[in-house]
Amino acid sequence: MNKRTIIIIIIITSISLAGIVITQLFWARNALNLNEEQFNHRVRIALKSIVNQLNEYNKDTTNSEATLGCMPACNMVNENFVTFINPTYIDSIIKDEFANMYIQMDYEYGVYQKNN
DSSP: OOHHHHHHHHHHHHHHHHHHHHHHHHHHHHHHHHHHHHHHHHHHHHHHHHHHHHHHHHHHHHTOHHHHTOOTTSOTTSSOHHHHOOHHHHHHHHHHHHHHTTOOOOOOOOOOOSOO
16 A cells, blocks of 8 residues: 555545544434423423412312411402412422422422512
8 A cells, every 4th residue: 555545544534533523422412402301391391280289279278268267258369379378388299290200400499479
């Protein structure tokens, strides 16, 4: 083999290797993006389930005056959900739903009023 053939083989091999590395980086980036999208999707599903459970809890507590210590004359429709929600209950359903969706991250939550 002459010197020119060896140089051509080295150039072709280098280009092939560069192409393989670029392809690997492309697929690794796509895999990371896909994992992030799947995580976000699982969190959204868990949060929707939590909201549904809180709505059910709200319906149960508004129908039971004994739970809230409310006299029959009070109007629970105008009562604010934030004033009587149990933080321990919220935390427990968040932990349960996140465990069901295999989300093992630390979290913080807050309950806000829509008006402010």
